[in-house]
Every structure is written in C-alpha cells, then in structure tokens.
Amino acid sequence: xxxxxxxxxxxIITVIGIGVAxxxxxxxxxxxxxxxxxxxxxxxxAVLARDYPTxxxxxxxxxxxxxxxxxxxxxxYTLLDPRIxx
Numbered sequence: 001x002x003x004x005x006x007x008x009x010x011x012i013i014t015v016i017g018i019g020v021a022x023x024x025x026x027x028x029x030x031x032x033x034x035x036x037x038x039x040x041x042x043x044x045x046a047v048l049a050r051d052y053p054t055x056x057x058x059x060x061x062x063x064x065x066x067x068x069x070x071x072x073x074x075x076x077y078t079l080l081d082p083r084i085x086x
Contacts, residue, residue, distance in 0.1 A: 009080045017073035024062055 031040035039058055046054035077084045 006080055010077055010084075013073055013076050013080065017069060020069055021066055024066060 027038065028040035028043055030036070031038045032044050035041070039061070043055065043058045045051075046058065074086070078086060
C-alpha cells in the first residue's frame with residue numbers, strides 16, 4: 001500500500017497544481033460576474049480605467065504565485081518519489 005501510494009501521488013500532485021493555476025485565471029471572471037471585491041475585480045477595473053501600473057502589479061503578483069506554485073509541485077515530486085532527482 002505504501003509503495004503504490006507514493007508512485008500514484010505524482011500525477012495527483014500534477015493535477016492539483018494545474019487546477020490551482022486554472023483557479024488563478026478564473027478568479028477574474030468569477031469576481032466580475034458575482035461582483036465580489038478582490039484582485040480579479042481590481043484587475044478588470046484597472047483595465048477599464050487604463051490604470052497600467054495597477055494592471056502590471058496584479059499580473060506580477062499572479063505570476064509570482066503561479067511560479068511559486070510550480071516550484072512547490074516540483075519539490076513535492078522529489079519528496080514523494082525518490083527516483084526523481086533534479
């Protein structure tokens with residue numbers, strides 16, 4: 001059981017990482033549709049107002065979160081499967 005679960009965890013971690021990336025992209029649409037204040041709504045309002053520094057800051061923040069999430073997934077690979085080395 002232990003050996004099978006460790007090998008099966010690698011694709012599961014991959015799918016979770018991709019899912020969170022889609023959530024980051026979907027936050028803009030969700031907050032706009034439901035009028036929820038947040039970073040997605042801030043992005044839409046800044047684009048409509050042509051507030052370029054705010055748009056750049058939010059996109060930079062989303063990018064940093066995405067890169068850190070991918071790094072976390074890659075580190076989790078090495079912890080779950082000792083055959084994977086970087």
